[in-house]
Amino acid sequence: MILSTKPWAISYRLVHASRISRRLLVTERPKTAKRATGKPGSDKSTQLTRPFTGYFDAVRDIMRMPVTTADPDIPSRRVTAEYCSMHFKQAPRNVSMLTRDFISDSLYNPEYGYFSKQALIFSPERGYDFAEFRDAADFLAAVGRQYEEMERELDDVRNIPRQLWHTPTELLKPWYGRSVARHIVKQHKADCKARKSDNALVIYEMGGGNGTLMADILDYIREQEPAIFAQMQYNLIEISSKLARKQLSRQLSNVRIFNKSVFEWNERIDQPCFFVAMEVIDNFAHDVVRYDYESGAPLQAFVRVYDDGELEELYEPATDPLICEYLAVRASLPSPAYRSPALPSATYRQLRQQLPLAPNMTKSEFIPTQAFQLCKVLRDWFPRHRLVLSDFYKLPDTVPGAVDAPVVQTRFNGSMVPCETYLVQPGWFDIFFPTNFELLKRIYDSICRSQLVSEDKAILSESRVCTQREFAEKNAELEHTRTRTGENPMTDFYENNKFLLS
Numbered sequence: 001m002i003l004s005t006k007p008w009a010i011s012y013r014l015v016h017a018s019r020i021s022r023r024l025l026v027t028e029r030p031k032t033a034k035r036a037t038g039k040p041g042s043d044k045s046t047q048l049t050r051p052f053t054g055y056f057d058a059v060r061d062i063m064r065m066p067v068t069t070a071d072p073d074i075p076s077r078r079v080t081a082e083y084c085s086m087h088f089k090q091a092p093r094n095v096s097m098l099t100r101d102f103i104s105d106s107l108y109n110p111e112y113g114y115f116s117k118q119a120l121i122f123s124p125e126r127g128y129d130f131a132e133f134r135d136a137a138d139f140l141a142a143v144g145r146q147y148e149e150m151e152r153e154l155d156d157v158r159n160i161p162r163q164l165w166h167t168p169t170e171l172l173k174p175w176y177g178r179s180v181a182r183h184i185v186k187q188h189k190a191d192c193k194a195r196k197s198d199n200a201l202v203i204y205e206m207g208g209g210n211g212t213l214m215a216d217i218l219d220y221i222r223e224q225e226p227a228i229f230a231q232m233q234y235n236l237i238e239i240s241s242k243l244a245r246k247q248l249s250r251q252l253s254n255v256r257i258f259n260k261s262v263f264e265w266n267e268r269i270d271q272p273c274f275f276v277a278m279e280v281i282d283n284f285a286h287d288v289v290r291y292d293y294e295s296g297a298p299l300q301a302f303v304r305v306y307d308d309g310e311l312e313e314l315y316e317p318a319t320d321p322l323i324c325e326y327l328a329v330r331a332s333l334p335s336p337a338y339r340s341p342a343l344p345s346a347t348y349r350q351l352r353q354q355l356p357l358a359p360n361m362t363k364s365e366f367i368p369t370q371a372f373q374l375c376k377v378l379r380d381w382f383p384r385h386r387l388v389l390s391d392f393y394k395l396p397d398t399v400p401g402a403v404d405a406p407v408v409q410t411r412f413n414g415s416m417v418p419c420e421t422y423l424v425q426p427g428w429f430d431i432f433f434p435t436n437f438e439l440l441k442r443i444y445d446s447i448c449r450s451q452l453v454s455e456d457k458a459i460l461s462e463s464r465v466c467t468q469r470e471f472a473e474k475n476a477e478l479e480h481t482r483t484r485t486g487e488n489p490m491t492d493f494y495e496n497n498k499f500l501l502s
Protein backbone atom coordinates (compact mmCIF):
# COMPACT_ATOMS: atom_id res chain seq x y z
CA MET A 1 0.00 0.00 0.00
CA ILE A 2 1.42 3.33 -1.05
CA LEU A 3 0.90 6.21 1.32
CA SER A 4 1.50 9.78 0.34
CA THR A 5 1.44 12.48 2.99
CA LYS A 6 -2.35 12.53 2.87
CA PRO A 7 -3.62 9.09 1.91
CA TRP A 8 -7.24 9.94 2.52
CA ALA A 9 -7.31 13.10 0.50
CA ILE A 10 -9.45 13.33 -2.58
CA SER A 11 -7.41 14.33 -5.62
CA TYR A 12 -8.40 17.23 -7.80
CA ARG A 13 -6.40 18.20 -10.83
CA LEU A 14 -4.97 21.65 -11.25
CA VAL A 15 -7.77 22.62 -13.60
CA HIS A 16 -10.29 22.27 -10.75
CA ALA A 17 -8.11 24.30 -8.45
CA SER A 18 -7.79 27.14 -10.91
CA ARG A 19 -11.55 27.29 -11.18
CA ILE A 20 -11.77 27.55 -7.41
CA SER A 21 -9.42 30.49 -7.07
CA ARG A 22 -7.30 32.24 -9.63
CA ARG A 23 -5.32 34.02 -6.90
CA LEU A 24 -4.51 30.82 -5.12
CA LEU A 25 -2.52 29.47 -8.00
CA VAL A 26 0.05 31.19 -10.10
CA THR A 27 0.60 28.81 -12.95
CA GLU A 28 3.22 28.82 -15.69
CA ARG A 29 2.96 32.15 -17.42
CA PRO A 30 2.23 32.46 -21.11
CA LYS A 31 5.16 33.47 -23.25
CA THR A 32 4.17 36.79 -24.77
CA ALA A 33 6.23 38.46 -27.47
CA LYS A 34 7.26 41.15 -24.97
CA ARG A 35 8.69 38.57 -22.57
CA ALA A 36 10.61 36.81 -25.25
CA THR A 37 13.09 39.68 -25.33
CA GLY A 38 14.31 38.31 -21.99
CA LYS A 39 15.79 41.28 -20.20
CA PRO A 40 14.54 41.03 -16.66
CA GLY A 41 16.30 43.92 -15.00
CA SER A 42 19.42 43.18 -13.03
CA ASP A 43 19.57 39.65 -14.46
CA LYS A 44 20.92 41.20 -17.66
CA SER A 45 24.49 40.10 -17.03
CA THR A 46 23.50 36.48 -17.65
CA GLN A 47 22.39 34.88 -20.84
CA LEU A 48 18.75 33.98 -20.23
CA THR A 49 16.83 31.33 -22.06
CA ARG A 50 13.21 30.29 -21.98
CA PRO A 51 12.62 26.61 -22.46
CA PHE A 52 11.19 25.56 -25.79
CA THR A 53 10.84 21.83 -26.00
CA GLY A 54 9.31 21.30 -29.41
CA TYR A 55 5.91 20.81 -31.01
CA PHE A 56 3.85 20.79 -27.82
CA ASP A 57 5.33 24.07 -26.62
CA ALA A 58 4.68 25.63 -30.01
CA VAL A 59 1.04 24.51 -30.02
CA ARG A 60 0.54 25.57 -26.42
CA ASP A 61 2.00 29.01 -27.04
CA ILE A 62 -0.28 29.56 -30.02
CA MET A 63 -3.33 28.45 -28.02
CA ARG A 64 -2.59 30.46 -24.92
CA MET A 65 -4.10 33.86 -24.27
CA PRO A 66 -1.79 36.34 -22.58
CA VAL A 67 -3.37 36.84 -19.14
CA THR A 68 -0.60 38.49 -17.17
CA THR A 69 -0.29 42.14 -16.21
CA ALA A 70 3.35 41.80 -15.15
CA ASP A 71 5.85 44.35 -16.36
CA PRO A 72 9.10 42.62 -17.34
CA ASP A 73 10.96 45.92 -17.58
CA ILE A 74 10.89 46.50 -13.81
CA PRO A 75 14.33 45.36 -12.63
CA SER A 76 14.54 42.27 -10.42
CA ARG A 77 17.04 41.70 -7.65
CA ARG A 78 18.77 38.31 -7.28
CA VAL A 79 18.11 36.99 -3.75
CA THR A 80 18.44 33.78 -1.74
CA ALA A 81 16.03 32.09 0.69
CA GLU A 82 18.27 33.19 3.56
CA TYR A 83 18.10 36.81 2.40
CA CYS A 84 14.29 36.60 2.15
CA SER A 85 14.01 35.20 5.69
CA MET A 86 16.05 38.11 7.02
CA HIS A 87 14.43 40.92 5.01
CA PHE A 88 10.86 40.18 3.95
CA LYS A 89 7.64 39.97 5.98
CA GLN A 90 5.70 38.81 2.94
CA ALA A 91 6.61 37.06 -0.29
CA PRO A 92 8.70 39.56 -2.27
CA ARG A 93 8.06 40.92 -5.77
CA ASN A 94 10.57 41.92 -8.47
CA VAL A 95 13.13 39.40 -7.34
CA SER A 96 14.64 36.30 -8.85
CA MET A 97 16.16 33.29 -7.15
CA LEU A 98 17.42 29.81 -7.90
CA THR A 99 14.71 27.15 -7.80
CA ARG A 100 16.04 25.70 -4.52
CA ASP A 101 15.88 29.14 -2.90
CA PHE A 102 12.36 29.66 -4.22
CA ILE A 103 11.23 26.27 -2.83
CA SER A 104 13.07 26.75 0.49
CA ASP A 105 11.56 30.20 0.88
CA SER A 106 8.07 28.95 0.01
CA LEU A 107 8.29 26.20 2.63
CA TYR A 108 10.48 27.51 5.42
CA ASN A 109 10.32 31.32 5.44
CA PRO A 110 9.58 32.15 9.11
CA GLU A 111 6.95 34.78 8.15
CA TYR A 112 5.06 33.36 5.20
CA GLY A 113 6.50 29.87 4.58
CA TYR A 114 4.11 26.94 4.39
CA PHE A 115 5.44 25.33 7.57
CA SER A 116 5.41 28.50 9.62
CA LYS A 117 1.63 28.53 9.17
CA GLN A 118 1.54 25.75 11.75
CA ALA A 119 3.09 22.45 10.82
CA LEU A 120 1.42 19.72 12.80
CA ILE A 121 2.22 16.06 12.90
CA PHE A 122 -0.73 13.73 13.23
CA SER A 123 -0.25 11.91 16.49
CA PRO A 124 -2.75 9.53 18.05
CA GLU A 125 -2.88 9.92 21.82
CA ARG A 126 -1.49 6.46 22.37
CA GLY A 127 -0.26 3.63 20.16
CA TYR A 128 -2.92 1.46 18.49
CA ASP A 129 -3.75 -2.03 19.68
CA PHE A 130 -3.42 -3.77 16.32
CA ALA A 131 -5.09 -6.97 17.52
CA GLU A 132 -8.30 -4.94 17.79
CA PHE A 133 -8.44 -4.47 14.03
CA ARG A 134 -9.80 -7.09 11.66
CA ASP A 135 -7.35 -6.20 8.90
CA ALA A 136 -5.23 -3.36 7.51
CA ALA A 137 -8.25 -1.68 5.88
CA ASP A 138 -10.06 -1.65 9.23
CA PHE A 139 -7.01 -0.04 10.85
CA LEU A 140 -6.71 2.52 8.06
CA ALA A 141 -10.39 3.43 8.35
CA ALA A 142 -9.97 4.10 12.09
CA VAL A 143 -6.89 6.24 11.49
CA GLY A 144 -8.68 8.03 8.64
CA ARG A 145 -11.57 8.99 10.94
CA GLN A 146 -9.20 10.41 13.56
CA TYR A 147 -7.18 12.19 10.89
CA GLU A 148 -10.25 13.82 9.38
CA GLU A 149 -11.43 14.89 12.82
CA MET A 150 -8.10 16.57 13.45
CA GLU A 151 -8.21 18.26 10.02
CA ARG A 152 -11.73 19.53 10.71
CA GLU A 153 -10.61 20.97 14.03
CA LEU A 154 -7.80 22.81 12.25
CA ASP A 155 -10.16 24.19 9.63
CA ASP A 156 -12.50 25.40 12.38
CA VAL A 157 -9.73 27.35 14.04
CA ARG A 158 -8.55 29.36 11.04
CA ASN A 159 -9.31 28.96 7.43
CA ILE A 160 -5.75 28.68 6.17
CA PRO A 161 -4.04 25.65 4.72
CA ARG A 162 -2.08 23.77 7.33
CA GLN A 163 0.39 21.01 7.11
CA LEU A 164 -0.72 17.85 8.82
CA TRP A 165 1.97 15.23 8.44
CA HIS A 166 1.42 11.63 9.27
CA THR A 167 4.51 9.50 9.61
CA PRO A 168 5.21 5.81 10.27
CA THR A 169 6.78 6.85 13.58
CA GLU A 170 3.40 8.16 14.77
CA LEU A 171 1.07 5.69 13.09
CA LEU A 172 2.98 2.63 14.20
CA LYS A 173 4.20 3.85 17.57
CA PRO A 174 5.96 2.62 19.61
CA TRP A 175 6.82 -0.33 17.36
CA TYR A 176 8.35 1.68 14.52
CA GLY A 177 10.69 3.56 16.88
CA ARG A 178 11.56 0.29 18.59
CA SER A 179 12.53 -1.27 15.23
CA VAL A 180 14.91 1.66 14.62
CA ALA A 181 16.28 1.22 18.17
CA ARG A 182 16.87 -2.50 17.60
CA HIS A 183 18.78 -1.77 14.39
CA ILE A 184 20.92 0.86 16.14
CA VAL A 185 21.66 -1.32 19.17
CA LYS A 186 22.64 -4.31 17.02
CA GLN A 187 24.96 -2.15 14.93
CA HIS A 188 26.37 -0.39 17.99
CA LYS A 189 27.26 -3.70 19.65
CA ALA A 190 28.90 -4.96 16.43
CA ASP A 191 30.90 -1.72 16.18
CA CYS A 192 32.07 -1.91 19.80
CA LYS A 193 33.23 -5.45 19.17
CA ALA A 194 35.04 -4.48 15.96
CA ARG A 195 36.69 -1.48 17.65
CA LYS A 196 37.45 -3.54 20.76
CA SER A 197 36.17 -0.70 22.91
CA ASP A 198 33.02 0.16 24.81
CA ASN A 199 32.08 3.48 23.22
CA ALA A 200 29.01 5.21 24.61
CA LEU A 201 26.07 5.14 22.21
CA VAL A 202 25.56 8.62 20.72
CA ILE A 203 22.56 9.41 18.52
CA TYR A 204 21.85 12.58 16.53
CA GLU A 205 18.34 12.82 15.12
CA MET A 206 17.51 15.47 12.54
CA GLY A 207 13.89 16.70 12.38
CA GLY A 208 12.46 14.96 15.42
CA GLY A 209 8.86 16.16 14.94
CA ASN A 210 6.86 15.56 18.10
CA GLY A 211 9.82 13.73 19.68
CA THR A 212 8.00 10.41 19.39
CA LEU A 213 10.82 8.50 17.69
CA MET A 214 13.26 9.74 20.32
CA ALA A 215 10.95 8.68 23.18
CA ASP A 216 10.34 5.22 21.66
CA ILE A 217 14.04 4.62 20.98
CA LEU A 218 14.98 5.68 24.51
CA ASP A 219 12.21 3.56 26.08
CA TYR A 220 13.37 0.50 24.18
CA ILE A 221 17.02 0.94 25.18
CA ARG A 222 16.15 1.72 28.81
CA GLU A 223 14.02 -1.41 28.97
CA GLN A 224 16.18 -3.84 26.97
CA GLU A 225 19.74 -2.52 27.30
CA PRO A 226 20.07 -0.70 30.65
CA ALA A 227 23.89 -0.75 30.51
CA ILE A 228 23.93 1.01 27.13
CA PHE A 229 21.18 3.37 28.30
CA ALA A 230 23.19 4.46 31.33
CA GLN A 231 25.98 5.79 29.08
CA MET A 232 24.09 6.99 26.05
CA GLN A 233 23.37 10.48 24.75
CA TYR A 234 20.52 11.54 22.43
CA ASN A 235 20.64 14.79 20.44
CA LEU A 236 17.90 16.37 18.37
CA ILE A 237 18.48 18.93 15.62
CA GLU A 238 15.15 20.61 14.93
CA ILE A 239 14.48 23.61 12.70
CA SER A 240 10.99 24.39 14.05
CA SER A 241 10.90 26.26 17.37
CA LYS A 242 7.41 25.01 18.05
CA LEU A 243 8.41 21.37 17.58
CA ALA A 244 11.66 21.87 19.50
CA ARG A 245 9.59 23.14 22.47
CA LYS A 246 7.37 20.08 22.19
CA GLN A 247 10.41 17.79 22.18
CA LEU A 248 11.80 19.63 25.21
CA SER A 249 8.52 19.24 27.09
CA ARG A 250 9.03 15.48 27.19
CA GLN A 251 11.74 16.12 29.81
CA LEU A 252 13.81 13.08 28.98
CA SER A 253 17.20 12.57 30.55
CA ASN A 254 20.32 12.09 28.35
CA VAL A 255 18.74 14.41 25.74
CA ARG A 256 19.96 17.68 24.18
CA ILE A 257 17.85 19.66 21.75
CA PHE A 258 19.38 22.02 19.19
CA ASN A 259 16.79 24.37 17.72
CA LYS A 260 18.42 25.04 14.36
CA SER A 261 18.53 23.82 10.80
CA VAL A 262 20.93 20.98 10.12
CA PHE A 263 22.50 23.28 7.53
CA GLU A 264 23.56 25.65 10.32
CA TRP A 265 25.37 22.90 12.23
CA ASN A 266 28.98 23.90 13.02
CA GLU A 267 30.27 21.61 15.75
CA ARG A 268 32.54 18.73 14.79
CA ILE A 269 31.49 15.46 16.43
CA ASP A 270 34.59 13.32 16.60
CA GLN A 271 33.19 10.25 18.30
CA PRO A 272 31.35 7.47 16.43
CA CYS A 273 27.63 8.23 16.35
CA PHE A 274 24.36 7.41 14.62
CA PHE A 275 22.64 10.05 12.51
CA VAL A 276 18.90 9.47 12.16
CA ALA A 277 16.63 11.27 9.66
CA MET A 278 13.09 9.98 9.25
CA GLU A 279 10.74 11.68 6.79
CA VAL A 280 12.78 14.88 6.64
CA ILE A 281 14.55 15.03 3.29
CA ASP A 282 11.36 14.90 1.21
CA ASN A 283 10.93 18.63 1.89
CA PHE A 284 14.58 19.43 1.13
CA ALA A 285 14.65 21.87 -1.78
CA HIS A 286 15.89 20.83 -5.20
CA ASP A 287 17.26 22.79 -8.11
CA VAL A 288 16.08 22.41 -11.67
CA VAL A 289 18.43 21.88 -14.58
CA ARG A 290 17.88 21.34 -18.27
CA TYR A 291 20.58 20.63 -20.83
CA ASP A 292 21.39 22.65 -23.92
CA TYR A 293 20.03 20.53 -26.75
CA GLU A 294 23.04 21.02 -28.97
CA SER A 295 25.96 20.83 -26.58
CA GLY A 296 24.44 18.94 -23.64
CA ALA A 297 25.77 21.66 -21.28
CA PRO A 298 23.70 22.08 -18.10
CA LEU A 299 21.50 25.15 -17.62
CA GLN A 300 20.25 26.13 -14.16
CA ALA A 301 16.71 27.37 -13.56
CA PHE A 302 15.78 30.41 -11.58
CA VAL A 303 12.39 31.83 -10.77
CA ARG A 304 11.58 35.41 -11.67
CA VAL A 305 8.85 36.99 -9.52
CA TYR A 306 7.22 39.90 -11.33
CA ASP A 307 5.59 43.02 -9.91
CA ASP A 308 2.12 41.43 -9.96
CA GLY A 309 3.28 38.21 -8.30
CA GLU A 310 3.42 36.24 -11.54
CA LEU A 311 6.19 33.66 -11.69
CA GLU A 312 8.35 32.60 -14.57
CA GLU A 313 11.05 29.96 -14.83
CA LEU A 314 14.12 31.07 -16.77
CA TYR A 315 17.41 29.37 -17.56
CA GLU A 316 21.04 30.42 -17.62
CA PRO A 317 24.30 28.47 -17.91
CA ALA A 318 24.94 26.50 -14.69
CA THR A 319 27.34 28.48 -12.52
CA ASP A 320 25.93 28.03 -9.01
CA PRO A 321 28.72 26.31 -7.00
CA LEU A 322 26.41 23.79 -5.31
CA ILE A 323 24.71 22.80 -8.57
CA CYS A 324 28.06 22.50 -10.36
CA GLU A 325 29.58 20.47 -7.54
CA TYR A 326 26.60 18.11 -7.45
CA LEU A 327 26.72 17.58 -11.21
CA ALA A 328 30.50 17.03 -11.08
CA VAL A 329 30.24 14.46 -8.26
CA ARG A 330 27.43 12.70 -10.09
CA ALA A 331 29.40 12.67 -13.33
CA SER A 332 32.42 11.18 -11.56
CA LEU A 333 30.55 8.23 -10.05
CA PRO A 334 32.38 5.02 -10.90
CA SER A 335 30.92 2.47 -13.25
CA PRO A 336 28.11 2.22 -14.09
CA ALA A 337 28.22 5.92 -15.01
CA TYR A 338 25.07 7.85 -14.17
CA ARG A 339 23.24 9.18 -17.19
CA SER A 340 20.44 11.68 -16.60
CA PRO A 341 17.12 10.43 -17.99
CA ALA A 342 16.52 14.05 -19.04
CA LEU A 343 19.45 14.04 -21.46
CA PRO A 344 18.94 12.03 -24.67
CA SER A 345 22.04 10.66 -26.40
CA ALA A 346 24.10 13.03 -28.57
CA THR A 347 23.13 11.07 -31.70
CA TYR A 348 19.41 11.33 -30.93
CA ARG A 349 19.74 15.05 -30.23
CA GLN A 350 21.61 15.61 -33.49
CA LEU A 351 18.93 13.78 -35.48
CA ARG A 352 16.13 15.60 -33.68
CA GLN A 353 17.66 18.92 -34.55
CA GLN A 354 17.33 18.21 -38.24
CA LEU A 355 13.53 18.23 -37.84
CA PRO A 356 11.39 21.38 -37.71
CA LEU A 357 10.60 22.99 -34.32
CA ALA A 358 13.64 21.47 -32.68
CA PRO A 359 13.82 22.15 -28.93
CA ASN A 360 16.48 24.49 -27.55
CA MET A 361 16.86 22.48 -24.35
CA THR A 362 15.96 19.08 -22.90
CA LYS A 363 13.14 18.43 -20.47
CA SER A 364 13.82 19.46 -16.91
CA GLU A 365 15.29 17.49 -14.08
CA PHE A 366 14.99 18.22 -10.36
CA ILE A 367 18.34 17.66 -8.68
CA PRO A 368 18.58 17.12 -4.88
CA THR A 369 21.04 19.89 -4.07
CA GLN A 370 19.98 20.18 -0.41
CA ALA A 371 20.24 16.42 0.17
CA PHE A 372 23.71 16.72 -1.38
CA GLN A 373 24.44 19.54 1.07
CA LEU A 374 23.34 17.22 3.89
CA CYS A 375 25.95 14.67 2.73
CA LYS A 376 28.56 17.41 3.01
CA VAL A 377 27.35 18.36 6.51
CA LEU A 378 27.67 14.70 7.52
CA ARG A 379 31.17 14.44 6.05
CA ASP A 380 32.41 17.66 7.63
CA TRP A 381 30.73 17.62 11.06
CA PHE A 382 29.87 13.96 11.74
CA PRO A 383 32.79 12.18 10.02
CA ARG A 384 32.40 8.88 11.94
CA HIS A 385 28.61 8.60 11.81
CA ARG A 386 26.41 5.76 10.69
CA LEU A 387 23.29 6.89 8.85
CA VAL A 388 19.69 5.72 9.37
CA LEU A 389 17.57 7.65 6.87
CA SER A 390 14.13 6.84 5.58
CA ASP A 391 11.77 8.58 3.17
CA PHE A 392 9.58 8.26 0.08
CA TYR A 393 11.16 6.85 -3.05
CA LYS A 394 8.03 7.24 -5.17
CA LEU A 395 4.91 9.36 -4.90
CA PRO A 396 1.61 9.62 -6.74
CA ASP A 397 0.59 12.88 -8.45
CA THR A 398 4.04 14.36 -9.03
CA VAL A 399 4.47 17.37 -11.33
CA PRO A 400 4.34 15.88 -14.84
CA GLY A 401 6.99 15.99 -17.56
CA ALA A 402 10.13 16.31 -15.41
CA VAL A 403 12.62 13.87 -13.94
CA ASP A 404 12.48 13.34 -10.13
CA ALA A 405 9.65 15.89 -9.88
CA PRO A 406 7.90 16.81 -6.61
CA VAL A 407 4.31 16.69 -5.48
CA VAL A 408 2.93 20.22 -5.10
CA GLN A 409 -0.32 20.36 -3.21
CA THR A 410 -2.44 22.35 -0.84
CA ARG A 411 -5.52 21.74 1.27
CA PHE A 412 -8.57 23.50 -0.02
CA ASN A 413 -12.02 23.05 1.53
CA GLY A 414 -10.78 19.94 3.29
CA SER A 415 -9.35 18.31 0.16
CA MET A 416 -5.84 18.06 -1.18
CA VAL A 417 -5.33 19.81 -4.49
CA PRO A 418 -2.28 18.61 -6.43
CA CYS A 419 -0.74 21.02 -8.95
CA GLU A 420 1.15 20.60 -12.16
CA THR A 421 3.91 23.14 -11.46
CA TYR A 422 6.03 24.27 -8.54
CA LEU A 423 5.58 27.90 -9.68
CA VAL A 424 2.88 28.56 -7.12
CA GLN A 425 2.22 31.26 -4.58
CA PRO A 426 4.87 31.00 -1.83
CA GLY A 427 3.53 29.78 1.51
CA TRP A 428 0.32 28.20 0.25
CA PHE A 429 1.58 24.87 -1.02
CA ASP A 430 3.45 21.88 0.30
CA ILE A 431 6.26 20.85 -2.06
CA PHE A 432 7.80 17.44 -1.40
CA PHE A 433 10.01 15.11 -3.37
CA PRO A 434 10.53 11.41 -3.84
CA THR A 435 14.18 10.41 -3.36
CA ASN A 436 16.15 8.36 -5.86
CA PHE A 437 17.71 6.21 -3.11
CA GLU A 438 20.04 4.26 -5.39
CA LEU A 439 21.56 7.50 -6.68
CA LEU A 440 21.63 9.10 -3.22
CA LYS A 441 23.50 6.04 -1.91
CA ARG A 442 26.21 6.45 -4.55
CA ILE A 443 26.53 10.18 -3.94
CA TYR A 444 26.57 9.63 -0.16
CA ASP A 445 29.28 6.95 -0.42
CA SER A 446 31.37 9.13 -2.67
CA ILE A 447 31.11 12.11 -0.25
CA CYS A 448 31.05 10.44 3.16
CA ARG A 449 32.91 7.19 2.73
CA SER A 450 35.89 8.32 0.68
CA GLN A 451 37.94 10.06 3.39
CA LEU A 452 37.55 7.89 6.49
CA VAL A 453 40.19 7.79 9.21
CA SER A 454 42.11 4.51 9.02
CA GLU A 455 40.49 3.11 12.18
CA ASP A 456 37.07 3.41 10.53
CA LYS A 457 37.98 2.13 7.08
CA ALA A 458 37.39 -1.52 7.90
CA ILE A 459 34.30 -0.79 10.02
CA LEU A 460 32.27 1.76 8.09
CA SER A 461 31.66 0.00 4.81
CA GLU A 462 29.51 1.11 1.87
CA SER A 463 25.96 2.12 2.63
CA ARG A 464 22.97 0.02 1.56
CA VAL A 465 19.39 0.65 0.52
CA CYS A 466 16.43 -1.46 1.66
CA THR A 467 12.68 -1.19 1.58
CA GLN A 468 10.47 -0.49 4.57
CA ARG A 469 9.32 -4.13 4.44
CA GLU A 470 12.90 -5.47 4.44
CA PHE A 471 13.86 -3.20 7.31
CA ALA A 472 10.80 -4.22 9.33
CA GLU A 473 11.31 -7.95 8.68
CA LYS A 474 14.83 -7.65 10.03
CA ASN A 475 14.25 -5.35 12.98
CA ALA A 476 10.61 -5.03 14.03
CA GLU A 477 8.69 -6.97 16.67
CA LEU A 478 6.11 -7.91 14.05
CA GLU A 479 3.84 -9.83 16.42
CA HIS A 480 2.72 -6.50 17.96
CA THR A 481 1.52 -4.90 14.72
CA ARG A 482 -0.35 -7.92 13.31
CA THR A 483 -4.10 -7.52 12.73
CA ARG A 484 -6.54 -10.42 13.27
CA THR A 485 -6.38 -11.61 9.63
CA GLY A 486 -2.59 -11.61 9.77
CA GLU A 487 -2.12 -8.43 7.70
CA ASN A 488 0.63 -6.33 9.16
CA PRO A 489 0.80 -2.52 8.66
CA MET A 490 4.48 -2.51 9.70
CA THR A 491 5.43 -4.47 6.57
CA ASP A 492 2.48 -3.69 4.26
CA PHE A 493 2.20 0.10 4.68
CA TYR A 494 4.70 2.65 3.46
CA GLU A 495 5.51 0.46 0.51
CA ASN A 496 6.83 3.65 -1.12
CA ASN A 497 9.45 4.19 1.64
CA LYS A 498 13.06 3.10 1.55
CA PHE A 499 15.95 3.25 4.00
CA LEU A 500 19.53 4.34 3.43
CA LEU A 501 21.68 2.65 6.06
CA SER A 502 25.41 2.93 6.55
Ligand SMILES: C[S@@+](CC[C@H](N)C(=O)[O-])C[C@H]1O[C@@H](n2cnc3c(N)ncnc32)[C@H](O)[C@@H]1O
Pocket residue numbers: 121165167168169170206207208209210212213237238239240243260261262263277278279280283
Ligand atom coordinates in the same frame (compact mmCIF):
# COMPACT_ATOMS: atom_id res chain seq x y z
C1 LIG B 1 7.58 15.27 8.40
S1 LIG B 1 8.32 15.77 9.90
C2 LIG B 1 8.97 14.21 10.45
C3 LIG B 1 9.08 14.14 11.95
C4 LIG B 1 9.62 12.85 12.52
N1 LIG B 1 10.95 12.56 12.05
C5 LIG B 1 8.69 11.69 12.27
O1 LIG B 1 9.07 10.80 11.49
O2 LIG B 1 7.61 11.67 12.85
C6 LIG B 1 9.79 16.65 9.37
C7 LIG B 1 10.60 17.21 10.51
O3 LIG B 1 11.83 17.72 10.03
C8 LIG B 1 12.06 19.03 10.55
N2 LIG B 1 12.98 19.68 9.61
C9 LIG B 1 12.74 20.03 8.33
N3 LIG B 1 13.81 20.60 7.77
C10 LIG B 1 14.79 20.59 8.71
C11 LIG B 1 16.14 21.06 8.73
N4 LIG B 1 16.71 21.64 7.67
N5 LIG B 1 16.87 20.90 9.87
C12 LIG B 1 16.31 20.30 10.97
N6 LIG B 1 15.03 19.88 11.01
C13 LIG B 1 14.27 20.01 9.89
C14 LIG B 1 10.64 19.57 10.65
O4 LIG B 1 10.52 20.69 11.48
C15 LIG B 1 9.93 18.35 11.23
O5 LIG B 1 10.18 18.21 12.62
